[in-house]
Amino acid sequence: MNVSCSSSGMVPVSTLGTPRIGLRRELKAALESYWSGKIDQAALLDIAARLRAANWARQKALGVTNIPSNDFSLYDHVLDTAVMVGAIPEAYGWTDGPVPLDTYFAMARGSQGDAVCEHGHAHVHGEGVPALEMTKWFDTNYHYMVPEFVAGQRFTLASSKAVDEYREAKVLGYDTRPVLLGPVTFLRLGKAKDTGLDPLSLLGDLLPVYVETLRRLSASGAEWVQMDEPCLVTDLDDAARAALREAYGFFAHALPKLKIMLTSYFGGLGDNLDTALALPVAGLHLDLARAPEQLAEVSTKARAGLALSLGVIDGRNVWRADLSKLLAALEPVVRKRGTDHVEIAPSCSLLHVPIDLAQETALDPDVKSWLAFAVQKMEELTTLATAVSGHRQAVADKLAASSAAAEARRMSLKVHNPAVAERLAAVTPEMVRRASPFAERVRVQRERLRVPTFPTTTIGSFPQTPEVRKARAAHGRGEVSDAAYDAFLREETAATIRWQEEIGLDVLVHGEFERNDMVQYFGEQLEGFAFTRHGWVQSYGSRYVRPPVLFGDVARPQPMTVEWWRYAQSITRRPMKGMLTGPVTILNWSFVRDDVPRSLACRQIALAIRDEVTDLEAAGAMMIQIDEAAIREGLPLRRADWDAYLGWAVESFRLCAAGVRDATQIHTHMCYSEFNDIIAAIGAMDADVISIETSRSKMELLDAFVSYRYPNEIGPGVYDIHSPRVPTVDEIAELLAKATRLLAPEQIWVNPDCGLKTRKWEEVRPALINMVAAANRLRGDLAQAAE
Ligand code: GLN
Ligand code: ZN
Numbered sequence: 119m120n121v122s123c124s125s126s127g128m129v130p131v132s133t134l135g136t137p138r139i140g141l142r143r144e145l146k147a148a149l150e151s152y153w154s155g156k157i158d159q160a161a162l163l164d165i166a167a168r169l170r171a172a173n174w175a176r177q178k179a180l181g182v183t184n185i186p187s188n189d190f191s192l193y194d195h196v197l198d199t200a201v202m203v204g205a206i207p208e209a210y211g212w213t214d215g216p217v218p219l220d221t222y223f224a225m226a227r228g229s230q231g232d233a234v235c236e237h238g239h240a241h242v243h244g245e246g247v248p249a250l251e252m253t254k255w256f257d258t259n260y261h262y263m264v265p266e267f268v269a270g271q272r273f274t275l276a277s278s279k280a281v282d283e284y285r286e287a288k289v290l291g292y293d294t295r296p297v298l299l300g301p302v303t304f305l306r307l308g309k310a311k312d313t314g315l316d317p318l319s320l321l322g323d324l325l326p327v328y329v330e331t332l333r334r335l336s337a338s339g340a341e342w343v344q345m346d347e348p349c350l351v352t353d354l355d356d357a358a359r360a361a362l363r364e365a366y367g368f369f370a371h372a373l374p375k376l377k378i379m380l381t382s383y384f385g386g387l388g389d390n391l392d393t394a395l396a397l398p399v400a401g402l403h404l405d406l407a408r409a410p411e412q413l414a415e416v417s418t419k420a421r422a423g424l425a426l427s428l429g430v431i432d433g434r435n436v437w438r439a440d441l442s443k444l445l446a447a448l449e450p451v452v453r454k455r456g457t458d459h460v461e462i463a464p465s466c467s468l469l470h471v472p473i474d475l476a477q478e479t480a481l482d483p484d485v486k487s488w489l490a491f492a493v494q495k496m497e498e499l500t501t502l503a504t505a506v507s508g509h510r511q512a513v514a515d516k517l518a519a520s521s522a523a524a525e526a527r528r529m530s531l532k533v534h535n536p537a538v539a540e541r542l543a544a545v546t547p548e549m550v551r552r553a554s555p556f557a558e559r560v561r562v563q564r565e566r567l568r569v570p571t572f573p574t575t576t577i578g579s580f581p582q583t584p585e586v587r588k589a590r591a592a593h594g595r596g597e598v599s600d601a602a603y604d605a606f607l608r609e610e611t612a613a614t615i616r617w618q619e620e621i622g623l624d625v626l627v628h629g630e631f632e633r634n635d636m637v638q639y640f641g642e643q644l645e646g647f648a649f650t651r652h653g654w655v656q657s658y659g660s661r662y663v664r665p666p667v668l669f670g671d672v673a674r675p676q677p678m679t680v681e682w683w684r685y686a687q688s689i690t691r692r693p694m695k696g697m698l699t700g701p702v703t704i705l706n707w708s709f710v711r712d713d714v715p716r717s718l719a720c721r722q723i724a725l726a727i728r729d730e731v732t733d734l735e736a737a738g739a740m741m742i743q744i745d746e747a748a749i750r751e752g753l754p755l756r757r758a759d760w761d762a763y764l765g766w767a768v769e770s771f772r773l774c775a776a777g778v779r780d781a782t783q784i785h786t787h788m789c790y791s792e793f794n795d796i797i798a799a800i801g802a803m804d805a806d807v808i809s810i811e812t813s814r815s816k817m818e819l820l821d822a823f824v825s826y827r828y829p830n831e832i833g834p835g836v837y838d839i840h841s842p843r844v845p846t847v848d849e850i851a852e853l854l855a856k857a858t859r860l861l862a863p864e865q866i867w868v869n870p871d872c873g874l875k876t877r878k879w880e881e882v883r884p885a886l887i888n889m890v891a892a893a894n895r896l897r898g899d900l901a902q903a904a905e
Pocket of ligand 2: 787872
């Protein structure tokens with residue numbers, strides 16, 4: 119053995135963090151039982167402790183050497199951090215001492231429980247303290263609670279969770295490496311409640327609280343601590359870099375013996391590389407799945423004593439790795455730095471992948487053989503570590519199996535469909551352009567559609583009542599026949615259409631009762647997608663999603679929505695919108711294949727949706743809505759990459775939408791409201807009508823459209839569907855009046871902020887009746903003004 123001082127000469131294996139939710143979503147069940155009063159706090163905490171113990175045992179059994187602790191969370195690790203440092207807004211009524219569990223959950227869900235929409239915006243209305251805001255964790259589909267800071271913010275150690283869980287593991291026989299969210303990323307993720315306050319200015323007050331936790335960890339026996347600073351892969355200014363130097367300099371000074379593994383993930387260090395390498399830490403973790411190219415530079419520049427954690431196994435996706443390929447990249451680094459200064463790791467915490475592929479007994483066996491979930495990824499990590507430590511022979515069969523699976527996937531006809539490649543190659547510039555510009559289209563459309571000024575409509579879904587969900591579940595279990603289920607759905611649809619007519623909506627929808635989820639519904643009907651039974655990943659708190667797995671070329675074997683549309687239109691004389699999910703949203707909410715660029719996968723989906731669009735048109739649809747709820751979510755972390763993404767995202771939307779005649783009106787819908795920095799791309803999508811979320815901002819969020827002089831039609835949401843509250847006619851009319859001062863009246867549509875599926879009929883009925891009344895009032899005002 120050469121210079122290695124680690125006892126075994128084996129390269130250590132880390133996971134950086136594991137899924138918290140349990141193999142069978144035990145955490146969700148426990149949380150919901152606790153919130154509804156069915157179990158008490160002790161029972162909840164007991165289940166949580168068992169989940170942690172199972173996680174530790176599993177990692178140990180699979181050969182993980184750096185087992186993390188404090189990666190578990192009852193709700194969210196950013197919230198845990200806020201609680202650790204006592205950043206608890208006054209409204210929650212905490213003053214000192216340990217933070218009660220119910221205060222923690224009040225921050226997460228509001229003091230009356232949550233009213234959270236499916237995309238993770240938390241809103242609580244009426245009495246009680248609202249939840250903290252929630253937003254996307256970097257570019258993942260995990261959402262964290264946004265910490266709040268005020269001027270003169272004080273920090274104090276208010277939770278011993280990190281230390282408790284370290285000790286808990288120790289008692290069970292695991293010497294773990296605790297994980298903390300680093301102070302700089304923590305501050306940058308938070309929000310200043312007072313204008314002019316820069317959260318980073320609070321760093322000096324925050325660091326002693328971190329040091330206190332680190333000191334206790336160290337005193338309890340921790341040799342290493344993992345500090346997550348994913349902000350290292352984002353655009354940082356000098357102040358942020360200085361903050362990193364200050365923080366890690368402070369830690370090194372206060373605790374010279376404690377070793378910090380500083381983790382960057384979700385991308386390359388890029389222009390932050392020199393900053394990261396100069397920090398006085400014992401180790402640096404690199405995301406080599408997203409940014410493999412940084413390895414060469416880092417391994418030449420890193421000082422000899424710095425341990426490099428090589429994140430080669432993709433922690434963000436579900437594909438099995440080609441281990442021999444990875445080994446070829448790892449071997450020279452290990453040779454150069456020695457087995458004691460290298461670790462093998464996933465690119466990021468395994469939080470973002472499902473737990474165990476072995477549970478997927480119904481998956482296509484070929485597709486299954488190409489996948490790896492958290493457990494399988496841990497096996498891959500130990501195989502790599504064994505091989506790279508000079509014991510290649512011991513894992514020769516595993517390496518061979520991995521290469522064979524990679525080769526089979528590369529060659530499979532399930533993945534590669536020559537017809538799709540041909541179609542894609544035949545896409546012409548005309549296909550991504552409507553025949554005429556909007557100014558001309560709008561004339562033909564108005565002529566044909568004859569909707570009044572301020573046309574009223576909804577976004578697509580109507581309440582998914584318990585009866586609808588029950589019927590779907592029963593049908594799924596085979597307890598209800600196809601025919602009976604179909605009859606039930608038709609009855610729901612017909613009743614909803616009759617009701618829309620009755621209250622006087624101008625443009626109708628069928629209600630989407632047949633859809634489980636706006637992406638899954640289409641994925642299930644397209645070639646190239648697979649679905650798991652237990653492949654849940656945490657979206658936020660107790661909300662988990664089961665993303666489709668996009669594994670192959672996408673094709674549409676047959677129409678997906680045309681029959682439902684035809685039925686719906688057949689029972690009304692008013693225009694019925696066709697209702698589709700757009701390609702970018704389908705892509706962004708799936709696990710996407712890693713053997714072709716995302717842009718190419720997106721274009722394939724676009725072609726499939728294009729076929730659906732033209733089939734709907736041929737069936738007689740005059741208006742087709744293509745929802746792109748997730749375009750903004752897909753924005754890359756680095757500004758420099760935005761244009762490339764927006765370029766192909768917009769092109770994909772146009773490809774799916776532009777196959778129709780001028781007279782066919784294309785609608786799109788987006789579930790958010792921050793358009794300022796992407797408004798040019800939204801304009802370039804060239805939808806005839808776009809509906810957006812504006813009610814809570816009182817139309818302020820229309821600004822982007824106004825200053826851009828957005829020429830097409832817009833439906834600024836006038837009903838906050840995230841709230842059970844019913845808006846009054848006056849309120850809605852006032853919002854609309856505001857919109858008319860910002861936009862031309864003939865540009866404006868009247869609609870809610872989003873689909874109504876999470877609301878109850880008792881709320882939806884009066885709200886939409888008021889919406890129609892408000893539109894009528896405005897029409898009256900307009901007519902009067904014209905006289
Ligand atoms: N048409 C969908 C619905 O109404 C749109 C939802 C969304 O974009 N999130 O539910
Ligand atoms: Zn929406």
